[in-house]
Amino acid sequence: MSTDPSAGPITEPTATPVGADAATPEPASPEAVAGPPAAGRKPVVIVDDVHVEYKVFATGKRPTAADRRSLKLRGRGKQMRSVHALKGVSFTAYENDSIGVIGTNGSGKSTLMRAISGLTPTSAGAIYSHSRPSLLGVGAALLKDLSGERNVILGGLAMGFTIKEIEERYDDVVAFAGLEKFIDLPMRAYSSGMTARLKFAIASMATHEILIVDEALAVGDRTFRQRSEARIREIRDNAGTVFLVSHSMQSIKDTCSRVIWLDQGTLVMDGEPTEVIRAYNKAQDK
Numbered sequence: 001m002s003t004d005p006s007a008g009p010i011t012e013p014t015a016t017p018v019g020a021d022a023a024t025p026e027p028a029s030p031e032a033v034a035g036p037p038a039a040g041r042k043p044v045v046i047v048d049d050v051h052v053e054y055k056v057f058a059t060g061k062r063p064t065a066a067d068r069r070s071l072k073l074r075g076r077g078k079q080m081r082s083v084h085a086l087k088g089v090s091f092t093a094y095e096n097d098s099i100g101v102i103g104t105n106g107s108g109k110s111t112l113m114r115a116i117s118g119l120t121p122t123s124a125g126a127i128y129s130h131s132r133p134s135l136l137g138v139g140a141a142l143l144k145d146l147s148g149e150r151n152v153i154l155g156g157l158a159m160g161f162t163i164k165e166i167e168e169r170y171d172d173v174v175a176f177a178g179l180e181k182f183i184d185l186p187m188r189a190y191s192s193g194m195t196a197r198l199k200f201a202i203a204s205m206a207t208h209e210i211l212i213v214d215e216a217l218a219v220g221d222r223t224f225r226q227r228s229e230a231r232i233r234e235i236r237d238n239a240g241t242v243f244l245v246s247h248s249m250q251s252i253k254d255t256c257s258r259v260i261w262l263d264q265g266t267l268v269m270d271g272e273p274t275e276v277i278r279a280y281n282k283a284q285d286k
């Protein structure tokens, strides 16, 4: 979970659950939602004309109470700037989809992932999801002062496992993260790669219906990347839906069945990985 102070407050997902007995919310017009045709497949996440606008002070700082008073006194709020990070993005994700999300820095990938997981409120449009998505980002919350071992236990408890269930999975999690020799050290002593590996290993203890991985794999080494890619495919094959934000086109080609390309907050292309990646690379070469 990001600790970015300027990020929106943590809210319940803006999504309305598409319950078994609730009517499937259809976007205003089916054509408005891009994506490959999905005959008979279950829609899991519907993103319907979503906009996200961040309100920021031009200094990049959050306004303090004193700032607000002085602004009021001077009767202007000019420094307040808004960043339109997503400008009407629409698509539907189905079960068994594993969707790669690509785009240059600042194109809105993380914003879209945070909006889908309910962490960032949308300023217009709507997101419907079938179950609560789990966001696995580089910033996921672990406690730095505790050992890796304690964090595995806490993470497991947070995901609803009993101590006994955690004990059964513990060795697998540690082996998956490749941290056997370091698991008793406080996480402060871990490199960013070790931390990211442990996060991914803890998160993959649970079976996620909707898993969002935001560049978490980039920090791992090659063997870890392969292990986590295999885990992503496993989730996808178990009727899950995975979103993978990555700058590694190889990771995306190896794990994704579909790719979404964002540019300046707009969805440029949504389709077959090799085609979208080819078009994206071509645009970068210009």
Ligand SMILES: Nc1ncnc2c1ncn2[C@@H]1O[C@H](COP(=O)(O)OP(=O)(O)O)[C@@H](O)[C@H]1O
Pocket (backbone or CB within 6 Å): 004, 006, 007, 008, 054, 055, 056, 083, 084, 085, 103, 104, 105, 106, 107, 108, 109, 110, 111, 112
């Ligand atoms: N918490 C925030 N407050 C203000 N602006 C933000 C915030 N997070 C992202 N932005 C801005 O929104 C845009 C999209 O950012 P982001 O979603 O992080 O892109 P990406 O993940 O593709 O690099 C950028 O212009 C970025 O500066």
Ligand SMILES: [Mg+2]
Pocket (backbone or CB within 6 Å): 109, 110, 111
């Ligand atoms: Mg990002």
